[in-house]
Amino acid sequence: MIFLTKPMIAKGLRMSLLHLVMLCTSIFLLAACASKPLPPTQEISAAEQSLTDAEQARVAEYALPEMQRAREQLSEARAAVLTEDMVKAKRLAQQASINIKLAAAKAELAKAEEINTDMTKNIDVLKEEMQRKSGDTP
Numbered sequence: 542m543i544f545l546t547k548p549m550i551a552k553g554l555r556m557s558l559l560h561l562v563m564l565c566t567s568i569f570l571l572a573a574c575a576s577k578p579l580p581p582t583q584e585i586s587a588a589e590q591s592l593t594d595a596e597q598a599r600v601a602e603y604a605l606p607e608m609q610r611a612r613e614q615l616s617e618a619r620a621a622v623l624t625e626d627m628v629k630a631k632r633l634a635q636q637a638s639i640n641i642k643l644a645a646a647k648a649e650l651a652k653a654e655e656i657n658t659d660m661t662k663n664i665d666v667l668k669e670e671m672q673r674k675s676g677d678t679p
Contacts, residue, residue: 577627578627578628580622580630581618581627584618584631585619587634587638588618588634588637592611592612592641595648598648600641603648604644604645604647607641607647611638612637614633614636615633615634618633621633
């Protein structure tokens, strides 16, 4: 029968603790040295498609600064991929998409305001016609 003394138990616990710390450190280092992030091809492709759609919808006529900024960000995202800064590339591609959405929303608002202005003018013309025909003066 083997009897363990307190010093032997303490030494075993210290060794186990040391092994545990070494194992955790190794896992942490392996995780830190993991492969580089992949290029954000999906984000860049989505931004490019949104840009193409916005250009076809003539969004730049109503929101030129936002469209120009989106083009710049998309170009910078492509450049960041070439320099292997994938985090920056992804962020820029996402920002480009957001600017394109903002530009599209501004364009829709501007178009709606134009329609509203035209309708208001038409209503005013119709009111004047009705007043002339009825003989009333405004």
